[in-house]
Amino acid sequence: MDEYIIEQTITKSTGEKITKQYAKGRLLGKGSDTEVFEVVSLENKKQYAAKIYSKAKLKSGKLKQRLKTEIRIQTKLSHPNILKFENFFEDTENIYVLVELCSNKNLFELLRRRKRLTEMEAQCYISQLISALKYLHSQKIIHRDLRLNNLFLTEKLELKVGDFVYATKVEFEGERKKSICGTPNFMAPEVINGSHSYEADIWSIGIVLYTILLGKPPFHTDNSQKTYSKIKSGHFSYPEGCSISDSAKELINRILIVDFSSRPSLDQILESDFFHQGYQVPKLMNLSTLVAPPSEPREAKDMQEYKETKETRELKETKDIRVNTKRNSVPKKTEKLTAEQFKANVKMTGNIFTGHGADGEIYVKKWIDYTPKYGLGYLMSNGNCGVSFIDSTRMILNAGTSQFFYMDKGNTADKPLITEYNINEYPDELKKKVSLLQYLKNYLEADTEVNVEESDGKLPIYLKKWIATRHALVFRLSSRLVQVNFMDHTEITISCDMRVITFVNRKGEKYKVPLFKALQGNNEDVIRRIKYARDALSHMIKFKI
Known part of the structure; x- marks a missing residue:
């Protein structure tokens, strides 16, 4: 049999045999007992992750029991944040366990690439982890190996808990498990001491939170015995000058307590x-x-720029209620808001940036990046205003009209669900987003001259995707125009259809040349920036950003 083809033989009750084939792709991971490959069903073209156990290595009774437990537990689980079990079978050499494929790997790979995550990201991922644990614990299951490698990320960055090799089911109320298992850096002290229950998973949440915020586990040492000793003592510290908030430290401190009965519950977290x-x-x-x-912003002092105190939030909520009671709707187009009023209402602290664009093209003229709280708001050169929200939805308002388009995520990132609305008539669930769109419009239009084009009623050119790097902001428009604004105030605009680029230097001078001439020219600065734009664009396409 071809080493790149995996065959599953199914025998029907009639004795008839059916063969299903899977094409083995790239290696996704490797452990002491398993290899994980990407596989594709030749029958329906669906992709899976296949954990392959060599029968030659499964001579140990413990390994066989772990495999049986993993399959028995995972086949009965169904939750949005639990890795979906698909199938298992065997041949003469291996046992195959097929699970849902997570194209963005796991939190370990994300942390390896990013070094550490922001508190907002930690909140997002830990919330999903807690949702999964609530479900598992309701099913009387303890995971016992919650580490970054086992927290997988789908193509939409949804977190999925996987790898149930060390999972166990609590058979009766108050049962304490005796097995010492898991990954040293993430093990709870009571697991090491040989008597544990659900609280061991709570401990792991604290370890995961510390690790993704600060880049390494709190009890890490150069050998497992030293790590075990540190864990059992409960003594850990924060790096000097670390920038995480007091509330993050307080939560970690509450979770990483040796006395498991004193740890907070999932709801309390x-x-x-x-x-x-x-x-x-x-x-x-x-x-x-x-x-x-x-x-x-990462440092605590920068974080304070966009965090509201409890009192401010309560005051804002009271103010919003009063406004809505009076108007019973969002502000209409005729009800203008000044930039000062916008700042007062929305607590905007970001800076407005300006693009020069390419002559004859519609481009992003002004924008404000306020991702931690709302998203990115932008004003097009033709006067249309849009928002790319933090939940991956988008909205664009046709200038000079009451028409706007709302783009929901739909089934795929490349094919959003697009709906047309009137600014005075739309679903209640869009009220906050429409309000924000109108606020941003007035804020970005202040002291700005734009040539408003007559609308044809069709979906206008909008910001389709964007990405921020250390050196630039990269915009992909629905017109296939790519606009790259560098931090040193230079800019490159690439027209994919016309295959021309417009380069704006630090003085604001524009140069428009065919793309092939720019790449063959002697201006190393321009060539370097084109290559940077190309690499950033490749990242966006590769990761479906």
Whole structure:
């Protein structure tokens, strides 16, 4: 049999045999007992992750029992944040366990690329982890190996808990498990001491939170015995000058307590101040966070610029209620808001940036990046205003009309569900987003001259995708125009249809040349920036940003 083809033989009750084939693709991971490959069903073209256990290595009774437990437990689970079990079978050499394929790998790979995550990302992922644990614990299951490698990320960056090799089912109320298992850095002290239950998973949440915020586990040493000793002592510290918030430290300190009975419950973790910092925790992170943080501020002093105190939030909520009671709707187009009023209402602290664009093209003229709280607001050169929200939905308002388009995520990132609405008539669930769109429109239009084009009523050119890096902001428009604004105030605009580029230097001078001439020219600065734009664009396409 071809080594790149995996065959599953199914024998029907009639004795008839059916063969299903899977093409083996790239290696996804490797452990001491297993290899994980990407596989594709030749029958329906669906992709899976296949954990392959060599029968030659399964001579140990413990390994066989773990495999049986993993299959028995995972076949009965069904939850949005649990890795979906698909199938298992065997041949003469191996046992195959097929599970849902997560194209963005796992939190370990994300942390390896990013070094550490922002608190907003931590809130998003830990919330999903807690949702999974609530379900598991309700099914009387303890995972016992919650580490970054086992927290997988789908193509939409949805977190999925996987790898149930060490999972166990609690058979009766108050049962304490005796097995010492798991990964040293993430093991709870009571697991090491040989008597544990659900609280061991709570401990692992604290380890995961510390690790993704600070880049390494709190009890890490150069050997497992030293690590075990540190874990059992419960003594850990924070790096000097670390920038995480007091509420993050407080939560970690409450979780990483040796006395398991003193740890907070899953609900108490979600109720902690860490998850209530003045902005709404996104359900899913933007795909751009695979390569860059959702916002530049990381230090505590910068965080304070966009965090609201409890008193401010309460005052704002009271004010919003009063406004809505009076108007019973969002502000209409004729009800203008000044930039000062916008700042007062929305607590905007970001800076407005300006693009030069290419002559004859519609481009992003002004924008404000306020991702931690709302999203990115932008004004097009033709006067249309849009918002790319943090939940991956988008909205664009046709200038000079009451028409706007709302783009929901739909079934795929490339084919959003697009709906047309009137600014004075739309579903209630869009009220906050429409309000924000109108606020941003007035804020970005202040002191700005734009040539408003007559609308044909069709979907206008809008910001389709964007990504922020350390050196630039990259915009992909629905017109296939790529606009790259560098931090040193230079800019490159690439027209994919016309295959021409417009380069704007630091003095604001524009140069428009065919793309092939620019690449063959002697201006190394321009060539370097084109290549940077190309690489950033490749990242966006590769990661479906």
